[in-house]
Amino acid sequence: MPKKVELVNHLSAEELKAAYRSSQDAIESRRWHLLWKVATGWTIKNSALAVGLEYEYARRIVKKYNTEGKTAVINKKKAVNRQGRTALLDRQQLQELAAALKEKPADGGLWTGAKVAKWIEEKTGHKKVWSQRGWDYLKKSNYSWKIPRQKHRKGDPQAQSEFKSELPEKVRQMQVRNPGATVELWFMDEHRVGLKPIIRRTWTPIGSKPVAIVEHRYEWLYVYGFVHPQSGRTHWFLIPRVNIEWFNLAIASFAAAIEVSENKKVMLVLDRAGWHRSPQVELPPAIELELLPAYSPELQPAERLWKLVDEPLVNQHFETIDRLEEVLSKRCCILAGMTEEIHNLTAYHWLPAA
Structure with a gap:
């Protein structure tokens, strides 16, 4: 059995753990992690394996810590840049x-x-x-270049919080009302795409500037996307416009595609667009609608589908809407098979497992 080393009691195990978790330097953090493992009874060999260090290097760190204390952990290279000059800021x-x-x-x-x-x-x-x-x-300084997540000014944080906490119970109640049936939680949204170009950053060889042919024209079609976050399954429909008539057709087609019945029920979550809430909406008996709080797109997993839908359209020019629809049709067929990627993208932590 490997011999366990004894650490000199410069710091307690809890203090070593706190130093590991609070360290902002990657090298120092790994050294603190090693010492914390050893302090809790791990061998140097197993500790080194756990934190990704070579055994001989880990053994030297432990020996140095025993003789020098906390100064043994300091990353002495961080005050010097790659050219050997002193850091600009202390x-x-x-x-x-x-x-x-x-x-x-x-x-x-x-x-x-x-x-x-x-x-x-x-x-x-x-x-x-x-x-x-x-x-x-x-x-x-631990900053990175990000695009802010948009949040509508009129969104109600309390209503959004209540929606997230109440949704699992609503799914459970639907299951109670339908004993013996399978209940699935789906989300649905619409996305407008057209002949107006979509311009985004793209990886290109250094020294070359990407060029995108553009011609702004205002002809559109809509992608109706249905997603089951827990499995990553999706269903897609390309439709010329959004209104009650087309929404009814999309719902009926979706119900037929996933074969809803007395033994398979669906709770479908969508936003509060007028054509979703109208009394003229014709719902299949096995589908119940659940509306998101107003101005809450961040609670809609289907919103995350659109960046995947747009990928083959980015920086591209299409002569006609028919050509655009042809590309989108192929893309939707590909996305239908990308269940793992879509699950990882849309399965929010607060969603019930339904």
């Missing part, structure tokens, strides 16, 4: 930068690598700091 200045990034920059716009570089120049007195170094310090 620990105190990094904290000041983190505080500055929480506010608008001096010009009232958005932080960029160039603006952070300028901030570093003013803070440190360096004559010239390149924009790339500003970008590096944005990343070092």
Whole structure:
């Protein structure tokens, strides 16, 4: 049986755990993790395997910690960049930068690598700091370049929270009303696409600039998407417009496709569009509608389908709506087989397993 090493009691196991979880440096974090494992009775060999370190390296870290204490964990390379020069900002200045990034920059716009570089120049007195170094310090401050998730101004957070907490009970009650039947929870939404180009970022070889042919024309069709998040199953319909008549046809086609019956019921969640709520909507007996809170697209898993639907249309030019429909038809057939990807994209953690 491998011999367990004894750690000198510089820090308790709980303190080592706290240091591991709070560390912002990847190398130091892994070293703290190793020491925490050893402190809880693991062998050095098993601890090294668990945290992804070589045994000899792990053994040296433990030995150094026993003789030097906390200083043995410090990543001495982090204060020096790849060219061997000292870091532009010390620990105190990094904290000041983190505080500055929480506010608008001096010009009232958005932080960029160039603006952070300028901030570093003013803070440190360096004559010239390149924009790339500003970008590096944005990343070092745990910032990344993201597009904000949209949230409607009129959305009611309380109503949204209640919807998420009450949906499992509503599914359960539907199951109670239909003993012996299978109850599935589906979501549905509509997506408009047309001859107006969709322009997005794309990977291209360095040194070349992608070009997209554009011609803005306003001719549309709609993708009706139904998704069962727990399995990733989908059903798709390409329809020329949105209204009650077409919605009734889509619902009837969906019901036939998944073979609803007395033994298979569906709760279908959708938004509050007028053609969804109209008294003229003709629902198959085995389908019940559940409406999302107003202005709450973030609660609709089907909304996440559209970026997958759009992929073959991005940066492309289509002469006619018929050609666009042909490409979309092929795409929907492909998406119908991408159940794992769609499950991972749409199975929100708060959804019931139905």
